[in-house]
Amino acid sequence: MRILLARIAALYGRNGGMEQVESRMANAMIQRGHDVGILSYDTQEGKPYYPVDTSVRMLNLNNFIGSSKDLLVFKCIREAVRPFSKKKALYWRNKGRYSYFREGMRKVLRQFKPDVIVSFDAESSAVFFGACPDFQIPLVTMFHFSVNEAVNWEDSQEIEALRKSACVQVLLKDDLVKLKEKLPQVQAVCVPNVVPMYPVVADLGKKKSTYTIIDVARLTRHQKQPHLLIEAFSRIADKFPQWHLEFWGSEPDGKKVYTRELQNLIETKKLNDKITLCGNTNDVLSKYVNADIIVLPSAYEGFGLALAEGMSAGLPGVGFKSCMGVNELIEDGRTGYLVGEGAEELAGGLSRLMENQDLRVKMGKAAHEAMKQYSPEKIWGTWEKILSLAVEGKKIIM
Numbered sequence: 227m228r229i230l231l232a233r234i235a236a237l238y239g240r241n242g243g244m245e246q247v248e249s250r251m252a253n254a255m256i257q258r259g260h261d262v263g264i265l266s267y268d269t270q271e272g273k274p275y276y277p278v279d280t281s282v283r284m285l286n287l288n289n290f291i292g293s294s295k296d297l298l299v300f301k302c303i304r305e306a307v308r309p310f311s312k313k314k315a316l317y318w319r320n321k322g323r324y325s326y327f328r329e330g331m332r333k334v335l336r337q338f339k340p341d342v343i344v345s346f347d348a349e350s351s352a353v354f355f356g357a358c359p360d361f362q363i364p365l366v367t368m369f370h371f372s373v374n375e376a377v378n379w380e381d382s383q384e385i386e387a388l389r390k391s392a393c394v395q396v397l398l399k400d401d402l403v404k405l406k407e408k409l410p411q412v413q414a415v416c417v418p419n420v421v422p423m424y425p426v427v428a429d430l431g432k433k434k435s436t437y438t439i440i441d442v443a444r445l446t447r448h449q450k451q452p453h454l455l456i457e458a459f460s461r462i463a464d465k466f467p468q469w470h471l472e473f474w475g476s477e478p479d480g481k482k483v484y485t486r487e488l489q490n491l492i493e494t495k496k497l498n499d500k501i502t503l504c505g506n507t508n509d510v511l512s513k514y515v516n517a518d519i520i521v522l523p524s525a526y527e528g529f530g531l532a533l534a535e536g537m538s539a540g541l542p543g544v545g546f547k548s549c550m551g552v553n554e555l556i557e558d559g560r561t562g563y564l565v566g567e568g569a570e571e572l573a574g575g576l577s578r579l580m581e582n583q584d585l586r587v588k589m590g591k592a593a594h595e596a597m598k599q600y601s602p603e604k605i606w607g608t609w610e611k612i613l614s615l616a617v618e619g620k621k622i623i624m
Contacts, residue, residue: 227617229255230340232265234287234327234350238272241506242444242478243419243531244346244370249276250420251344254606256281263338285338290330313380320383324356331357341617342392344368348377351387364392364616371528372550373404388412392616397529398554413622417608419529421600427540428515430587437469439576440517440541442510442532445477445503447484448525453491455523457569458576460495466580471501474513514539518586519579523572527551537561538597542589544575561593 231248252262256279263283264274271286278284301322331354343365345351351367367388369376373396378384388394394414396402402416439459443450452473459471477485485503492501507513510532514520520536521544527533530551537543537555543562545552558564563575579586615622 233346237266241275328357348384352383367391420605421534458572461573537593
């Protein structure tokens with residue numbers, strides 16, 4: 227098959243979970259003998275943050291489009307109607323984007339000639355169907371967040387794109403139910419993310435002079451909520467003097483405002499020697515295997531990939547029971563702890579693991595075993611079957 231992985235957004239240099247899934251999927255399909263292209267929209271040249279097989283065809287939509295003059299016209303119309311109707315403003319915003327991308331999209335499709343397109347979000351799917359309403363290539367739409375977060379339900383074009391998709395993939399079983407409630411006619415399947423099966427795992431039984439809690443995520447206030455973890459750790463730091471907290475990740479788009487707030491919070495709590503904002507890493511496995519607990523204090527997730535990776539590396543996990551993309555990964559009391567919302571509850575869950583090494587060893591082993599259900603062989607095999615059925619025009623039931 228000729229498979230086009232597409233997201234009409236910037237890719238180069240981005241180190242988020244969606245970009246990681248895209249690179250892994252491209253590499254896996256190449257290894258399975260398929261031709262793969264990746265379509266992005268980058269206004270500056272560069273390369274993907276995550277490694278991509280040299281056989282993958284990189285297609286930057288920005289190199290296929292012409293003048294943005296028409297886009298400015300539609301933007302003026304959009305801003306003129308915005309005070310009177312948000313719905314009409316959204317209509318003109320979409321109309322402008324579709325017009326702007328139309329010729330470039332057609333050039334990409336003529337040049338790459340895909341058998342099937344995998345769109346990485348509903349917005350990108352809407353661009354395909356809006357810019358090229360006559361194209362007949364089967365398109366599969368992926369969800370990387372919960373049903374409520376993955377779609378702008380006020381945008382009729384995104385909703386229509388889901389209806390036109392050969393299939394819509396969601397990450398969690400609960401999302402499958404919710405999507406069917408909203409759009410019962412849409413063909414949908416549940417396929418979780420791939421979790422690497424690491425050749426080494428953390429040695430949680432080892433006696434050490436210092437122990438580490440790790441949080442691997444972008445630094446964002448409303449989704450990832452690292453400030454809550456700092457608050458939680460500050461409540462118990464004196465009780466556990468051997469423990470340190472490390473954050474691996476950075477603020478999106480090179481911003482530093484929230485990062486400075488986090489650093490100020492650390493200094494206010496007088497925990498500079500215990501909490502570190504480490505930035506990005508190209509060797510996340512070494513961080514997992516040298517840690518003792520992994521935490522993901524997110525408010526919402528599509529699928530807590532970094533949490534799952536840490537658990538695959540043998541770490542017990544802690545997260546909020548209200549977070550869907552976390553509560554389907556952690557089995558409370560077996561592979562870690564799911565706690566109530568807030569810093570106090572989070573501190574309680576951490577304390578139970580920090581004070582009991584035998585419990586960490588037991589839960590870490592259980593976490594490692596639990597993640598095997600998300601092995602690359604299983605998940606990519608499922609994806610290959612979905613794409614084959616889409617190309618053949620058959621009903622997709624998994």
